[in-house]
Amino acid sequence: MVPELGNLSLILALCIACVQSILPIVGSFRNNTRWIAVARPAAAAQCLLITFAFTALVYSFINNDFSVSYVAANSNSLLPIYYRFTGVWGGHEGSLLLWVQILAFWTFSVSIFSRQLPNETVARVLGVMGLISVGFLSFMLFTSNPFDRTFPALADGRDLNPLLQDFGMIIHPPLLYMGYVGFSVAFAFAIAALMSGQLDAAWARWSRPWTLVAWMFLTLGIFLGSFWAYYELGWGGWWFWDAVENAAFMPWLVGTALIHSLAVTEKRDSFKSWTVLLAIIAFSLSLLGTFLVRSGVLTSVHAFATDPRRGLFILLFLAIVIGGSLTLYAWRAPKIGLGGKFSLFSRESMLLANNVLLFVVAGTVFLGTLYPLFLDALDLGKISVGPPYFDTVFVPLMIPVLLLMAIGPFVSWKNASIEAVLYRLRWIAMGTLLFSIIALLTQQTSAMVVLGLTLSIWIVFATTSHVVQRLRQASAGDSLWKRISNQPRSYWGMIFAHAGIGIFVVGVTLVKGMETSSDVSMRVGDSASAGAYNFTFTELKKVEGPNYIAARGTFEVTQDDEQIATMHPEKRFYTVQKMPMTEAAIDRGFTGDLYVSLSEATKDGAWVVRVQHKPFVNWIWAGCLIIALGGFLAASDRRYRIGLRKREEARTRTAETLQPANAIS
Amino acid sequence: MHRSLLSAITLILVSYGISLPVAAESLEKRVMQVAEELRCLVCQNQTIADSQADLAIDLKNQVREKLAQGMTEKEVISFMVQRYGDFVLYRPPVKSTTWVLWFGPFFLLLSGFIFLFIKLRQRQSSIEILSAAEIARAAELLAEKSSLKEFQ
Amino acid sequence: MKRFLLPLGIFLIVLFFLGAGLRLNPREIPSPFIGKAAPPFTLTQLEEAKNNFSPQDMHGKVWLLNVWASWCAACREEHPVLLDFAKRGAVPIVGLDYKDERQSGNKWLAQFGNPYQLSVFDSDGRVGIDYGVYGVPETFVIDKQGVIRMKHVGPVTPAVIKEKLLPLIEELNRA
Numbered sequence: 001m002v003p004e005l006g007n008l009s010l011i012l013a014l015c016i017a018c019v020q021s022i023l024p025i026v027g028s029f030r031n032n033t034r035w036i037a038v039a040r041p042a043a044a045a046q047c048l049l050i051t052f053a054f055t056a057l058v059y060s061f062i063n064n065d066f067s068v069s070y071v072a073a074n075s076n077s078l079l080p081i082y083y084r085f086t087g088v089w090g091g092h093e094g095s096l097l098l099w100v101q102i103l104a105f106w107t108f109s110v111s112i113f114s115r116q117l118p119n120e121t122v123a124r125v126l127g128v129m130g131l132i133s134v135g136f137l138s139f140m141l142f143t144s145n146p147f148d149r150t151f152p153a154l155a156d157g158r159d160l161n162p163l164l165q166d167f168g169m170i171i172h173p174p175l176l177y178m179g180y181v182g183f184s185v186a187f188a189f190a191i192a193a194l195m196s197g198q199l200d201a202a203w204a205r206w207s208r209p210w211t212l213v214a215w216m217f218l219t220l221g222i223f224l225g226s227f228w229a230y231y232e233l234g235w236g237g238w239w240f241w242d243a244v245e246n247a248a249f250m251p252w253l254v255g256t257a258l259i260h261s262l263a264v265t266e267k268r269d270s271f272k273s274w275t276v277l278l279a280i281i282a283f284s285l286s287l288l289g290t291f292l293v294r295s296g297v298l299t300s301v302h303a304f305a306t307d308p309r310r311g312l313f314i315l316l317f318l319a320i321v322i323g324g325s326l327t328l329y330a331w332r333a334p335k336i337g338l339g340g341k342f343s344l345f346s347r348e349s350m351l352l353a354n355n356v357l358l359f360v361v362a363g364t365v366f367l368g369t370l371y372p373l374f375l376d377a378l379d380l381g382k383i384s385v386g387p388p389y390f391d392t393v394f395v396p397l398m399i400p401v402l403l404l405m406a407i408g409p410f411v412s413w414k415n416a417s418i419e420a421v422l423y424r425l426r427w428i429a430m431g432t433l434l435f436s437i438i439a440l441l442t443q444q445t446s447a448m449v450v451l452g453l454t455l456s457i458w459i460v461f462a463t464t465s466h467v468v469q470r471l472r473q474a475s476a477g478d479s480l481w482k483r484i485s486n487q488p489r490s491y492w493g494m495i496f497a498h499a500g501i502g503i504f505v506v507g508v509t510l511v512k513g514m515e516t517s518s519d520v521s522m523r524v525g526d527s528a529s530a531g532a533y534n535f536t537f538t539e540l541k542k543v544e545g546p547n548y549i550a551a552r553g554t555f556e557v558t559q560d561d562e563q564i565a566t567m568h569p570e571k572r573f574y575t576v577q578k579m580p581m582t583e584a585a586i587d588r589g590f591t592g593d594l595y596v597s598l599s600e601a602t603k604d605g606a607w608v609v610r611v612q613h614k615p616f617v618n619w620i621w622a623g624c625l626i627i628a629l630g631g632f633l634a635a636s637d638r639r640y641r642i643g644l645r646k647r648e649e650a651r652t653r654t655a656e657t658l659q660p661a662n663a664i665s
Numbered sequence: 666m667h668r669s670l671l672s673a674i675t676l677i678l679v680s681y682g683i684s685l686p687v688a689a690e691s692l693e694k695r696v697m698q699v700a701e702e703l704r705c706l707v708c709q710n711q712t713i714a715d716s717q718a719d720l721a722i723d724l725k726n727q728v729r730e731k732l733a734q735g736m737t738e739k740e741v742i743s744f745m746v747q748r749y750g751d752f753v754l755y756r757p758p759v760k761s762t763t764w765v766l767w768f769g770p771f772f773l774l775l776s777g778f779i780f781l782f783i784k785l786r787q788r789q790s791s792i793e794i795l796s797a798a799e800i801a802r803a804a805e806l807l808a809e810k811s812s813l814k815e816f817q
Numbered sequence: 818m819k820r821f822l823l824p825l826g827i828f829l830i831v832l833f834f835l836g837a838g839l840r841l842n843p844r845e846i847p848s849p850f851i852g853k854a855a856p857p858f859t860l861t862q863l864e865e866a867k868n869n870f871s872p873q874d875m876h877g878k879v880w881l882l883n884v885w886a887s888w889c890a891a892c893r894e895e896h897p898v899l900l901d902f903a904k905r906g907a908v909p910i911v912g913l914d915y916k917d918e919r920q921s922g923n924k925w926l927a928q929f930g931n932p933y934q935l936s937v938f939d940s941d942g943r944v945g946i947d948y949g950v951y952g953v954p955e956t957f958v959i960d961k962q963g964v965i966r967m968k969h970v971g972p973v974t975p976a977v978i979k980e981k982l983l984p985l986i987e988e989l990n991r992a
Contacts (some may be wrong), residue, residue, distance in 0.1 A: 086904070157808065164751075174847070187980070235715050235717070236714055240710070240711070240715075242710050243710070273821075276822060280824075280919050281824070284828075291835065295835075295838075295839060296843075297711050297838035297839060297841070297843065298708060298838075298843055299709055299837065299843045299844060300710050307838050308840075310841060311839045315835055315836055315839065318832065318833055318835075322828055323825070323828060323829070323832070326825040326828055327825055328779055329821065329824065329825070330821045330822045330824070330825050333821045334821055338788060342788070343787050344786070345861070349781075349785055351782075352781055352785070353778075353781060356777040356778060356780075356781050357774075357777075359777065360770065360773045360774045360777050363770065363773050364769070364770035364773070367765070367766060367769050367770065368766065370834070371757075371765075373834060373835075373837075373838045373841070373843075374834055374844070375762060375763075376841050377834050377837035377838060377841060380762045381751065381762060381847075382750070382752045382845075382846055382847060383751050383752060383754070383757045383762075383763065384704045384751075384752055384753070384754060384755050384757065385755070385766065386704065386712065386755025386756070387701065387709070387712065387755060388701065388702050388755050388756035389756050389757060389766075393767075393770050396771075397774065398772060400736070416702075466784075489745075517697065518693055519725075582717075585698045597677065599717045600717060608717075643713070694835070706846065706952070707950035707951050707952055719916075720951055722918075722941055723946065724946070727946060746849070747985065748849070748850075748946060748947065748948070749849070749949045750846065750847060750848065750849040750949075752846045752847075789976065801959035
């Protein structure tokens with residue numbers, strides 16, 4: 001009964017989404033206020049219905065209703081209850097429902113936090129989001145319904161993929177989808193602006209906090225995916241340039257370009273047509289990611305059960321949404337003005353350079369991801385494009401990004417002098433240069449490691465120096481805390497995000513350049529080493545979990561004959577899915593991780609063991625978290641908070657009446 | 666202040682952070698280097714270095730054996746290509762069908778910057794003509810901005 | 818204002834490729850051996866460890882080399898099809914028992930029937946690697962001059978025999 005109700009509410013949600021995508025938009029062009037007024041209640045009703053459907057699926061999972069095929073395929077009565085809950089998004093159909101749920105949530109949020117916007121704009125924004133919802137709801141209902149039943153009901157389910165039975169997997173998809181889907185808000189704002197032909201600083205200010213929040217979630221989602229792969233896949237990799245990772249990374253890169261370009265549009269009313277295009281592309285790439293992962297056109301470590309019919313459906317949807325919006329763009333964009341003027345060297349031009357670079361990087365990832373498909377479709381052979389290609393091409397492209405990133409904040413708006421910027425950065429530049437020369441001369445490391453460290457030092461120090469210089473300039477009498485809290489949050493957001501990148505680069509450089517790894521065949525009593533660490537295999541025993549059995553090893557780790565860790569890697573066998581899983585043991589540390597995993601038992605009773613030392617790997621995750629924190633700070637800037645804005649505007653108006661001359665100056 | 670801070674941190678980093686010993690070019694390291702270039706054909710999308718599939722382990726053993734016999738990395742890789750085709754290479758060979766793949770990004774970068782430069786030059790020389798409505802809007806925006814400045 | 822049409826144009830091209838991609842199979846890998854001489858080897862026969870076999874022994878005949886193993890589930894699926902095909906006698910089939918134990922290989926043939934003229938025993942999988950084998954079962958069609966003409970990855974089905982193998986074998990036999 002419950003699954004049927006869930007299904008019914010999905011159908012109703014689809015009907016409402018149809019209404020929401022047509023009436024308000026048409027109404028906004030005909031000045032029909034009654035049609036315009038449909039938008040907000042429709043968004044609320046849709047959100048309610050989809051939440052009900054989502055709850056219905058959760059209910060079926062919790063209660064082990066194996067007559068629902070999706071539940072039977074992704075759960076089991078032995079599965080712990082929290083994994084039964086996360087099993088909801090463990091497969092294609094349910095993750096699609098999560099997608100739609102999050103879209104409904106974003107739509108509803110927009111309808112609430114948009115009181116200060118003109119009603120026509122809200123109607124158009126919600127209408128566009130409704131249209132996206134129509135696409136995904138019908139995709140789900142027509143090709144991949146999570147509420148489909150099987151008769152007769154299975155006695156027990158086929159269990160959740162053991163890889164997904166993990167805490168990281170509980171929160172990774174929701175965060176990632178919050179990011180993906182969040183870009184739909186920026187997209188809807190862009191389309192609404194194109195429809196009205198009014199693209200101005202106000203538009204940028206409305207969409208900027210939404211974009212920042214989505215970007216922050218996407219950062220966290222990608223971070224968690226990588227973090228999860230590192231400890232759960234059992235061989236110590238953290239980024240593979242797999243199609244599914246690239247599918248998330250491309251919108252992230254374009255989204256990063258977008259938040260920078262929105263800053264210019266908001267502050268200086270420039271780059272308008274470019275910013276709109278970025279907003280369209282960021283969301284288009286999110287949709288493309290959905291297509292790539294769910295259609296099976298590429299081989300990926302993360303393939304949902306694929307079905308060409310589904311692929312065709314999404315492709316059609318892509319054609320309508322992206323094709324339609326790009327057509328609208330081609331029609332409307334030529335009428336968008338240029339906006340504020342600025343000189344060849346200015347904050348604007350630096351940000352534009354940032355955009356070009358990030359866009360080229362995203363284009364490269366796109367090319368590398370889809371190139372095998374292009375060649376195959378033209379019958380020019382089958383090739384693989386993998387980590388060696390991306391590493392080779394990506395690094396030289398990132399060097400200018402990282403170099404410019406440190407300089408950008410020092411360059412003033414409109415018109416800047418190169419000399420002044422160089423003057424402000426002279427000590428940092430000299431120190432960084434000195435570091436790289438000393439490191440090259442005294443350290444036996446590769447040039448790549450020195451380059452990476454040099455860039456990260458450059459970024460971190462230049463960013464820190466910017467803060468110091470700025471705080472010094474603040475009014476003399478204030479305490480340090482007052483000076484810090486007087487800076488706008490968006491400033492701190494930028495500082496944190498940039499510093500986070502610097503820390504991230506430290507981690508990547510040292511892991512890539514200095515990690516040691518060896519696969520050794522070991523029996524109890526044997527020793528192996530990775531770097532300066534010695535691993536001794538002291539014990540092996542059998543343990544039993546709720547839905548698996550496991551071999552559990554004990555390893556004593558010593559460094560210079562001093563014991564530093566005891567580690568317990570496991571090799572699990574999940575009995576229902578009949579799938580082996582490698583549970584690595586990780587000893588985390590500030591300057592690096594020790595990583596032991598049991599690969600497999602050889603015929604003669606020994607184990608192939610992978611022992612690794614991963615220097616500074618946690619700096620990668622720390623960097624990501626700091627970047628995301630930057631996004632959060634920027635999004636929470638007081639000028640985006642409605643209540644505050646209203647009060648400030650009221651105050652300004654009084655100020656204007658009193659001192660009109662002052663307000664315009 | 667900057668100077669002392671920098672030199673201190675430089676010293677710390679140089680002496681501590683990156684003073685890890687560099688592993689010798691051991692056989693195992695060379696095996697891993699080659700293995701990272703090769704695709705595990707039975708896996709979804711993994712290098713044979715990462716994969717623990719049977720075939721990946723066999724191929725890694727082959728790589729080890731051939732390197733130990735004195736083959737160069739290049740020779741081992743072409744040994745694999747002879748048997749499994751270009752598909753086995755994660756670093757596609759540079760040839761006419763992959764020119765776009767290899768040179769595309771740098772072409773894109775170059776044209777991006779040329780485009781950027783031309784645009785910026787044009788923008789510098791172009792004179793904006795504002796309509797009366799736009800001027801009014803601009804004044805409004807300015808007012809809004811200056812009000813914000815108070816809080817920044 | 819043609820430059821504003823550029824994004825749309827690029828998108829349409831990408832769309833075309835994505836559409837084409839739906840009809841392709843990314844997991845199907847062409848063999849680099851097609852049209853090349855079958856790599857030589859000498860291995861012992863599975864049934865009689867004393868006897869050797871090498872591909873030259875088949876010179877002048879069109880034949881199939883079928884890679885199988887007793888541990889391979891898909892081979893079980895393929896087996897009845899091969900047995901049936903062998904009965905028709907259209908072509909000699911040589912088995913390559915890949916990464917197996919001699920005993921279990923023989924037991925498997927005794928239990929499920931033997932479609933092979935003979936099987937060779939590749940215990941460490943070296944010959945398999947020389948033939949670019951990556952997924953068992955695989956089937957090679959080799960012509961009278963010892964050149965590989967076709968490779969099929971995965972179980973041979975009646976449809977594969979009818980549409981791909983038989984026409985090719987007939988053509989090669991005429992040559």
